[in-house]
Amino acid sequence: MDGQLLLGLLLLLLGASGLQGQGPGPGGPSEGPPDEEEEQEEEEVPEEDGILVLNRRTLGLALREHPALLVEFYAPWCGQCKALAPEYSKAAALLAAEAAKARLAKVDGPAEPELAEEFAVTEYPTLKFFRDGNRTHPEEYTGPREAQGIAEWLRRRVGPSATQLEDEEGARVLMRAWDVVVIGFFQDLQDKDVATFLAVAQDALDMAFGLTDRPQLFQKFGLTKDTVVLFKKYDEGRADFPVDKELGLDQGDLSRFLLTHSMHLVTEFTPQVLFVVVDVGANNDHVLQYFGLKAEEAPTLRFVNMETTKKYAPADKEPVTATSVAAFCRAVLGGELKPYRLSQEIPPDWDQRPVKTLVGKNFEQVAFDETKNVFIKFYAPWCTHCKEMAPAWEALAEKYKDHEDIIIAELDATANELEAFPVHGFPTLKYFPAGPGRKAIEYKGTRDLETFSKFLDSGGALPAEEPTEPPGQPFPVGSSVQGRSLWTGGCGADGAGWAEAAASSWGPVTLCRRRQKTPRSPRTSCSHAAIAVHQGRPVSGAPGS
Numbered sequence: 001m002d003g004q005l006l007l008g009l010l011l012l013l014l015g016a017s018g019l020q021g022q023g024p025g026p027g028g029p030s031e032g033p034p035d036e037e038e039e040q041e042e043e044e045v046p047e048e049d050g051i052l053v054l055n056r057r058t059l060g061l062a063l064r065e066h067p068a069l070l071v072e073f074y075a076p077w078c079g080q081c082k083a084l085a086p087e088y089s090k091a092a093a094l095l096a097a098e099a100a101k102a103r104l105a106k107v108d109g110p111a112e113p114e115l116a117e118e119f120a121v122t123e124y125p126t127l128k129f130f131r132d133g134n135r136t137h138p139e140e141y142t143g144p145r146e147a148q149g150i151a152e153w154l155r156r157r158v159g160p161s162a163t164q165l166e167d168e169e170g171a172r173v174l175m176r177a178w179d180v181v182v183i184g185f186f187q188d189l190q191d192k193d194v195a196t197f198l199a200v201a202q203d204a205l206d207m208a209f210g211l212t213d214r215p216q217l218f219q220k221f222g223l224t225k226d227t228v229v230l231f232k233k234y235d236e237g238r239a240d241f242p243v244d245k246e247l248g249l250d251q252g253d254l255s256r257f258l259l260t261h262s263m264h265l266v267t268e269f270t271p272q273v274l275f276v277v278v279d280v281g282a283n284n285d286h287v288l289q290y291f292g293l294k295a296e297e298a299p300t301l302r303f304v305n306m307e308t309t310k311k312y313a314p315a316d317k318e319p320v321t322a323t324s325v326a327a328f329c330r331a332v333l334g335g336e337l338k339p340y341r342l343s344q345e346i347p348p349d350w351d352q353r354p355v356k357t358l359v360g361k362n363f364e365q366v367a368f369d370e371t372k373n374v375f376i377k378f379y380a381p382w383c384t385h386c387k388e389m390a391p392a393w394e395a396l397a398e399k400y401k402d403h404e405d406i407i408i409a410e411l412d413a414t415a416n417e418l419e420a421f422p423v424h425g426f427p428t429l430k431y432f433p434a435g436p437g438r439k440a441i442e443y444k445g446t447r448d449l450e451t452f453s454k455f456l457d458s459g460g461a462l463p464a465e466e467p468t469e470p471p472g473q474p475f476p477v478g479s480s481v482q483g484r485s486l487w488t489g490g491c492g493a494d495g496a497g498w499a500e501a502a503a504s505s506w507g508p509v510t511l512c513r514r515r516q517k518t519p520r521s522p523r524t525s526c527s528h529a530a531i532a533v534h535q536g537r538p539v540s541g542a543p544g545s
């Protein structure tokens with residue numbers, strides 16, 4: 001988005017009639033703080049680079065004076081605050097040049113502990129947006145941390161977040177200026193779906209929004225019912241999101257639709273990357289486990305190379321946007337990111353039970369101990385074959401617990417990744433005989449106490465005629481992209497569940513189904529971890545088809 005586009009947008013915004021008109025609200029100047037702060041007269045609020053510098057006395061003053069005030073709580077020692085400072089000033093300058101009503105301010109948190117406490121500031125920088133002088137209910141700033149983004153985030157709050165369109169030319173002007181334009185066609189602009197639409201428009205900063213109730217525009221774009229239409233200058237050019245009149249427009253669903261369809265990713269990465277959305281609210285714990293993720297971390301991204309099973313995470317907690325997803329994918333594919341390896345912490349009682357508990361961090365030391373014969377079960381908590389063999393494994397450990405040189409152990413391979421080798425199937429059983437050379441023998445026999453014992457007693461060999469079970473399928477299977485077979489592997493039912501999740505959200509990428517209704521800011525109500533799955537073959541299902 002360059003300056004010119006912004007200017008175009010601005011003109012449109014200024015030209016639009018005030019749909020979301022924000023006159024000084026009822027809570028305006030009359031709602032002063034309690035009387036004791038009488039000395040409010042005429043105090044000059046100092047400025048630095050166009051930013052109001054506030055303290056506990058002047059904050060109230062600034063709130064009364066400025067109906068749209070973004071306040072940054074910073075700390076002098078905070079590096080991210082320093083990085084933000086020039087962008088913040090630039091944003092203030094942009095807005096000042098447009099005579100926009102929004103003002104930017106800052107508060108030195110450590111120097112103003114009462115304010116830090118009042119606004120529950122626990123980390124720096126924290127930015128809060130105060131509207132109409134309302135001191136008790138600021139909106140958390142969720143936007144980007146660069147000048148254009150900050151300015152745009154504020155513009156969408158002080159002006160209408162969507163331009164009201166009267167005719168086709170208005171729509172065309174918008175489409176010329178922006179790569180992605182979203183137009184809400186609503187028969188009744190007082191409908192509550194319109195409010196939802198405008199709320200989404202406040203946060204989707206990389207696209208422009210228009211709004212119309214004009215029959216000739218409905219007709220022009222071939223519509224008869226309320227519909228949100230995304231127009232883009234690339235790919236298929238247009239995607240429709242009909243408004244379900246009975247259920248109403250859902251903010252999360254609309255956000256997800258917009259993000260999905262605004263992505264260039266689809267075409268840019270199609271031959272290499274499969275994009276999968278995982279709803280962390282929908283019993284997908286094993287998927288999260290696979291990535292070492294917690295539900296609270298959503299929305300976020302992970303990337304897995306399905307051939308090597310190496311996993312990648314974005315470097316810092318960036319919001320999930322088309323731009324950040326694309327940058328992340330490019331960085332991984334360009335070899336710029338190091339994979340991460342999961343490990344749990346070593347439990348304090350790891351060697352107290354007959355079956356010893358191994359994790360990534362103690363695996364090397366125990367498995368390759370040259371004085372011990374070590375037999376390890378690599379399992380997944382959700383894998384049924386693993387559960388079935390657990391009693392036999394316990395019995396084996398009990399039986400050999402007095403053998404100084406034998407260790408029976410287990411390792412949750414979904415939470416611990418090993419440098420020595422990847423674990424593909426569950427369960428995988430490996431025997432690490434004493435002695436040098438880091439030897440490992442895979443156990444392929446029957447999974448019962450008797451056969452395990454024979455194997456141990458013979459030092460890692462089985463009589464030739466032992467029937468062997470087929471080893472578990474590698475996990476993930478990793479070659480087929482035809483939906484359902486994607487994750488079906490050694491542990492059938494759960495793998496199929498994952499495949500369902502993958503198949504049902506087949507489109508490209510990410511973001512946000514509703515977990516609970518929150519009136520603002522779809523980002524904070526997201527319940528998806530977006531997982532980009534690296535894949536070697538083309539994706540067949542076209543997005544949204």
Ligand SMILES: *[C@@H]1O[C@H](CO)[C@@H](O)[C@H](O)[C@H]1NC(C)=O
Pocket residue numbers: 027031134135136137
């Ligand atoms: C501030 O906003 C909240 C939530 O919208 C509202 O309940 C409250 O009355 C407002 N306070 C003032 C002083 O306007």
